[in-house]
Amino acid sequence: MKKIKIIFSLGALILMTISCTKNIVGIDENTNVSTTASNGLNKIINISTDNSGKVTITPLGNAISTSTVFYGHGTGTAASSVVPLGGATSHIYPEGAHTITITNTDLNGNVTSNTYPITVTYRAPENLLPNKSISNNGAAVKPTALYASSYKVDWGDASAVQNIALGGMENHIYAAPGTYTAKVTAISGNATYAGVAFKDTTFPIVINPTIANPFAMPITFDNAAVSYFFGTFGGGQAYATVANPSITGINTTAMVGRWTRGWDSWSGTYSPLNALMDFGTTKKIKMYVYNTDPTLVGKLVNAELEAALGGVPGNGVGVKKVALTTSGAWEELVFDFSTTAIPANAKFGQLVLRFNDSYTGNTAGLGGQGSILYFDNIRLTN
Numbered sequence: 001m002k003k004i005k006i007i008f009s010l011g012a013l014i015l016m017t018i019s020c021t022k023n024i025v026g027i028d029e030n031t032n033v034s035t036t037a038s039n040g041l042n043k044i045i046n047i048s049t050d051n052s053g054k055v056t057i058t059p060l061g062n063a064i065s066t067s068t069v070f071y072g073h074g075t076g077t078a079a080s081s082v083v084p085l086g087g088a089t090s091h092i093y094p095e096g097a098h099t100i101t102i103t104n105t106d107l108n109g110n111v112t113s114n115t116y117p118i119t120v121t122y123r124a125p126e127n128l129l130p131n132k133s134i135s136n137n138g139a140a141v142k143p144t145a146l147y148a149s150s151y152k153v154d155w156g157d158a159s160a161v162q163n164i165a166l167g168g169m170e171n172h173i174y175a176a177p178g179t180y181t182a183k184v185t186a187i188s189g190n191a192t193y194a195g196v197a198f199k200d201t202t203f204p205i206v207i208n209p210t211i212a213n214p215f216a217m218p219i220t221f222d223n224a225a226v227s228y229f230f231g232t233f234g235g236g237q238a239y240a241t242v243a244n245p246s247i248t249g250i251n252t253t254a255m256v257g258r259w260t261r262g263w264d265s266w267s268g269t270y271s272p273l274n275a276l277m278d279f280g281t282t283k284k285i286k287m288y289v290y291n292t293d294p295t296l297v298g299k300l301v302n303a304e305l306e307a308a309l310g311g312v313p314g315n316g317v318g319v320k321k322v323a324l325t326t327s328g329a330w331e332e333l334v335f336d337f338s339t340t341a342i343p344a345n346a347k348f349g350q351l352v353l354r355f356n357d358s359y360t361g362n363t364a365g366l367g368g369q370g371s372i373l374y375f376d377n378i379r380l381t382n
Helices: 002-025
Strands: 039-047 054-062 064-070 080-084 089-092 096-106 111-120 126-129 132-135 138-141 144-146 150-154 162-165 170-173 178-188 197-207 231-233 238-243 255-260 268-278 284-291 300-308 319-323 330-336 347-355 372-381
Touching: 039 096, 039 111, 054 064, 054 080, 054 096, 080 089, 126 197, 132 197, 138 178, 162 170, 231 238, 268 300, 284 300, 300 330, 319 330, 347 372
Parallel strands: none
Antiparallel strands: 039 054, 054 089, 064 080, 064 096, 096 111, 126 144, 132 138, 138 170, 150 162, 150 178, 178 197, 231 268, 238 255, 255 372, 268 347, 284 330, 284 372, 300 319, 300 347
């Protein structure tokens, strides 16, 4: 009886083993594995608050292979970007409304597109300062502000409003004395967008009453009512308004200026004018010069521009040197500033004259102490 039970149990074990083996062998190795289509599609859109216009887009979703982000702004390759799984892309937008389209491709190659509207609004400018300067009959502004992209200035005298680039400067000459209310506007973002942010500040500009007989271009020395002031610098300098030593040739006027050079190689004269020299329409200074010493022919006369309204251009752009070509006769020297880097709207309040100087690069300018030059008819022209 015991033997029969053992045999029966062994047979049952064999049947169970055969059954399990069929289940394993029954898997078809050529059957395709089914994948899940993309779902839970979403995005993270981060719009910067520093007025850079930068927007970062991160596509989200399940079973995504790649995503293509169409920015809704830009052209060519700059209008879209392919973003790998888990990646992000950024784009710089102008202020305004835009529509982003994200096209997702899942693991089966199926494509799904969704659109997401965004609005980029720039922060209004803060801490606006006009940084004004006033000289003679002119004024200048060089505005600064946080979060500004550009500026405008209204000079308050019915002249055209001027645009000012970020970090730039503009200046203006007033036609008449008086007190004017000027306005500087800081602009944030895209000025063509209806929601563009502005910040204004107004301030007075006082232009003093017109001097009856101003010391200004042209300088002729013939008006007894004008104070033709030429200050000097450097040891041994001298200046005077005197009678014309040679009323001949191109200069037959009665009075001229006379300058005696001192012993310092950098010596010269300076003339603070009552009206600014405007280089917006003129690019040259012309001057009559009379030299009595033949040994001075070939030596250089400097015309230098100083006291610029709103700041002086650097690197010697306001300096021109022209050589004397004769002695015993009046000649006209032409100082052409059109070849320099002077800004088109530059305005200057002072003219400096030097002769045979070594201080500004003339290696021959080691002599000439006591040299006398006469000059007349100094004018701005083209």
